[in-house]
């Protein structure tokens with residue numbers, strides 16, 4: 484099974500401003516690359532609660548970190564971050580929350596997970612492959628308009644309508660159940676190709692984001708992460724495409740401003756005050772990291788600090 488190289492590792496540790504004895508949440512455990520580095524930095528008195536919605540990630544994590552009493556691993560989605568952290572028995576405020584969004588290398592590399600058009604596998608794409616409906620089930624039932632909307636809005640695919648039409652025509656002949664089959668239908672439907680990009684890249688991205696409700700999960704998690712943080716605690720989010728990054732950037736900006744209804748008033752109630760302060764500019768990997776790990780190429784890290792209430 485493939486491993487996952489943690490992206491922007493040094494930058495994340497700096498962004499979290501790790502302190503010995505601190506308490507951190509890694510909301511996207513993956514294969515534990517960031518978690519391992521956090522554990523190494525927090526010393527014997529620190530604590531990490533790590534979440535992943537992928538049961539394989541949690542199983543691999545239990546093996547890798549067997550006997551590590553400072554780590555609590557939780558299988559579940561960060562859309563319910565607060566409840567899951569509390570249910571894991573972690574009380575009080577956290578010093579940092581990390582979200583390293585998107586998919587892990589093992590998810591992409593394992594054909595059976597159905598994320599990749601590079602190798603043939605069942606068309607699944609669920610991060611939690613024990614719950615909900617996979618890509619094939621969605622594609623079997625969705626209307627042509629709905630498919631086109633998903634490809635357009637979540638894949639920024641300019642040929643969304645053509646591809647949707649081709650998919651609906653193809654499924655009338657035979658169900659679309661394999662990754663290769665989907666990639667071939669898309670490739671045949673698009674008239675031009677982006678250099679260096681497989682013609683199905685955007686379609687796969689869009690369907691994956693849709694099937695896993697990735698943007699909704701992110702929107703739900705960000706305010707919960709802020710509520711979990713102690714004053715001075717850090718929020719670090721790594722995004723891999725512009726739709727995610729836009730949500731993170733706008734969220735931090737809103738939280739820096741506080742509730743606009745109270746803008747300019749002398750007395751601002753606590754619930755309407757700014758809750759975050761941006762820390763530095765967005766961070767992108769350097770050329771050497773991208774050369775070592777091409778999957779880091781589109782990463783953007785944003786960091787913010789929790790303000791005192």
Ligand SMILES: C[S@@+](CC[C@H](N)C(=O)[O-])C[C@H]1O[C@@H](n2cnc3c(N)ncnc32)[C@H](O)[C@@H]1O
Pocket residue numbers: 487488489490510511512513514515516517518534535536537540559560561562583584585586587588610700701
């Ligand atoms: C880029 S990988 C994280 C890699 C990790 N930082 C490491 O160093 O190994 C993203 C992980 O987040 C998980 N994930 C994505 N969305 C999630 C969500 N809404 N809730 C929980 N986990 C999620 C995926 O299953 C995947 O394992």
